[in-house]
Amino acid sequence: MRTKFGILVAALGLFSLTAPASAHHGFDTEYDATKKVKLTGTVTQVAWTNPHMRVYVDVTGADGKVTNWNLELTSPNSIRRAGWGPNDLKPGDKVVFEGFGGKVVESRGSLQSITKVGESKPLFVGGGPNAR
Amino acid sequence: MRKVLVGSITIAVTVLLVQMQAQGRGGAAQAPAAATPVQDAVRYINPGSPTVPDNMVTSQPVPRLPDGKIDLTGPWVGGGSNGDIERDGGLKPGELPLLPWARELRDKRLSKDEPYTACLPMSVPRVNPYPWKFAMSYTSKGLSHIYVLHETGDAGAHRVVYMDGRKHPDDLIPSWWGHSIGRWEGDSLVIDTVGYNDKFWFDSRGTPHTEQLHTVEKWTRLNYGRIQNDFTLDDPGAFSKPVQLKFTGRLLRPDLKTGGGDLMEFICLEDNEYGAAAGLQGIGSGTGNK
Numbered sequence: 001m002r003t004k005f006g007i008l009v010a011a012l013g014l015f016s017l018t019a020p021a022s023a024h025h026g027f028d029t030e031y032d033a034t035k036k037v038k039l040t041g042t043v044t045q046v047a048w049t050n051p052h053m054r055v056y057v058d059v060t061g062a063d064g065k066v067t068n069w070n071l072e073l074t075s076p077n078s079i080r081r082a083g084w085g086p087n088d089l090k091p092g093d094k095v096v097f098e099g100f101g102g103k104v105v106e107s108r109g110s111l112q113s114i115t116k117v118g119e120s121k122p123l124f125v126g127g128g129p130n131a132r
Numbered sequence: 133m134r135k136v137l138v139g140s141i142t143i144a145v146t147v148l149l150v151q152m153q154a155q156g157r158g159g160a161a162q163a164p165a166a167a168t169p170v171q172d173a174v175r176y177i178n179p180g181s182p183t184v185p186d187n188m189v190t191s192q193p194v195p196r197l198p199d200g201k202i203d204l205t206g207p208w209v210g211g212g213s214n215g216d217i218e219r220d221g222g223l224k225p226g227e228l229p230l231l232p233w234a235r236e237l238r239d240k241r242l243s244k245d246e247p248y249t250a251c252l253p254m255s256v257p258r259v260n261p262y263p264w265k266f267a268m269s270y271t272s273k274g275l276s277h278i279y280v281l282h283e284t285g286d287a288g289a290h291r292v293v294y295m296d297g298r299k300h301p302d303d304l305i306p307s308w309w310g311h312s313i314g315r316w317e318g319d320s321l322v323i324d325t326v327g328y329n330d331k332f333w334f335d336s337r338g339t340p341h342t343e344q345l346h347t348v349e350k351w352t353r354l355n356y357g358r359i360q361n362d363f364t365l366d367d368p369g370a371f372s373k374p375v376q377l378k379f380t381g382r383l384l385r386p387d388l389k390t391g392g393g394d395l396m397e398f399i400c401l402e403d404n405e406y407g408a409a410a411g412l413q414g415i416g417s418g419t420g421n422k
Contacts, residue, residue, distance in 0.1 A: 029243040030409040049403040051251070072405075077263075077283065077396040081181050081388060102409025109409070 027100075031110040035101035040117065043093045044068060048076040048086070055089065055111060057097060071099055071111035088123055089114070181209045181263055183382035189357030197268070199275070202319040202353050204266045207283075207395055211351075211361040211381030212260025217334040221363065221377025234340050234370040241338030244412055247331055251400035253308045255332040256291075256325060256347055257363055257377075259284060263384055263395055266321070266351075278314055278321070283395045293323050300326050306343045308332060320352040342369030357383045 027033075041059035053073040060066050073079060089095075094117040102108035113122040184191075195203040213220035218228040230238065248254050254262075262284035269277040273296070280291040293314040300311050304327035311327040328345045348364040359381040366374040386393035406412075 030407065030412075047403070050398055051400045051402070051404055051406075054403075054405075070405075072409075075284075075398065077398060078181060080396070083388075104411030105409050108405075 027110060030102060030108075031100045032103045033100060035106060036098070037101055037109065038096065038098045039069070040094070040096050041069065043089060043091050043095055045091060046086075046089050048079075051075060053079055055097075055114065057095060067107050069097075070108045071097060071114075072109070073111050084123065089116075094118075182385040182388060183209050184357035184385055186357075189355045189383075192356040194353055194356055201316065204321055204351055204353055204359065205268070206265035206359070206381070207263050207384040207393070208260070208265065208359055208381035209263050209384055210261055211264075211359060211379045212257030212363075213335050213377075213379065214254075214258055214261045215335055216337045217258070217339050217377065218337075220335075221375075221379060223375075223377070228339070229372040229375055230339070231370055231372055237340050238338045241333070241340075243336060244407060244410070246333055246336060246338075248333070248336075249404075249406045251404055253289075253332060254284070255308050255328065256310070257349070257361065257379060258332070258334055260361070260379065260381065265395060281395060283398050284400070300324075306330070310345075310347075317350065320350050323347075323349040323351070325349075340370055341367045344369040354380075359383075 039057075039059045041057040043055060044058050045054075045056040047054045047056070053076045055071045055073065057069045057071060058066050059069055095114050096117060097111060097114040099109040099111045099113075115122040197203050218225065243249075248258075253259065259282045262282065264280060264282045267279040267281055267290075268275055269279060276294075276296045278293040278295055280293060282289050282291075291309045291312055293312040295314045298313060300313060304311050306327060306329035308329055308331065310325040312323050312325040314321055314323045316322070325347045326345075328341070328343060328347075330340070330342050330345075333339060334341060345365070345367040347366070350362040350364075352360045352362070354360050361379040361381065363377040363379060364374060365371065365377060384393060
């Protein structure tokens with residue numbers, strides 16, 4: 001997986017010198033840049049849906065309550081073209097994710113990066129204030 | 133190898149970030165200057181579509197069709213605006229000659245009200261930053277139609293460009309893509325379009341137009357990897373004078389197995405949850421697994 005990701009990132013570095021043109025709508029309407037989150041949980045669903053792909057993650061709070069986060073990416077076509085496939089992330093995978101909470105529904109978040117627990121590199125990382 | 137990878141990551145992310153910020157994809161309807169640096173940088177995981185890089189645009193000869201014309205097929209990414217037609221079209225802030233009412237309307241429009249967020253077409257030239265291609269349709273009479281296929285076109289995902297010499301009808305019903313007739317000027321394809329409705333926005337900033345809109349696109353393939361759109365926008369209903377803009381499209385990288393080199397399926401209404409995170413109702417139709 002790491003090798004595959006390395007190839008993907010290297011390919012991005014060499015070839016993807018264009019601006020992404022896939023965001024279906026603006027960030028600011030829905031998400032709050034001050035609600036930065038970094039949470040650990042278990043993937044319940046990876047939805048390759050239009051117009052934007054979503055990853056759902058169960059997160060258990062300090063009080064034991066489980067919240068299912070609905071995390072938005074960009075279009076599945078863009079993700080696919082970048083080399084991310086259906087076998088890279090599956091229900092049951094334990095992950096650490098970073099993103100921004102929704103303005104009103106906080107557990108509807110904008111996903112910035114997601115990393116499988118035990119791995120050092122994220123599956124993918126998006127642009128953000130702390131993007132690497 | 134590790135250093136190469138780290139370098140590649142740094143270059144890729146830096147370039148993506150700089151270009152994201154420069155072009156403001158999907159930004160809020162307010163003027164870009166109103167956004168804070170942090171807000172402007174925040175985006176979804178959004179890798180974009182991989183295209184032929186600058187150092188490879190002349191790596192191959194420009195392909196030609198059997199009739200000798202330059203092959204404009206693509207698919208291309210770019211050639212229009214999304215975030216700000218004024219900026220992306222090569223103008224300085226304030227140079228777009230909007231009439232006062234149109235400027236006022238642009239300034240008060242909100243991102244949540246964009247027709248596009250309800251999966252309606254973005255139309256010309258806003259849809260071009262998303263993957264698209266020309267599809268030539270030949271009959272016994274030669275090239276009679278060119279279809280412009282847009283991956284993110286949604287309802288009305290293709291435009292028809294009549295190449296058979298017909299004129300614009302004088303009784304057009306305003307529509308999202310208007311009525312387009314094409315002609316060749318050397319190796320450039322010129323598309324003349326009238327009959328637009330006034331429902332789509334030119335950009336997420338909210339730049340408006342009227343049903344008097346008349347556009348002329350002159351598409352020129354500059355080399356293997358780039359195509360230029362010299363775009364004339366004439367709308368006496370919303371602009372004080374015609375304006376000339378210029379956009380560049382990039383060839384979708386053709387050698388990737390993950391959808392590279394061709395268009396992919398995109399059905400916007402499948403699960404459009406737009407607005408839900410902000411507590412907005414009645415914009416998107418999807419609800420996810422909630």
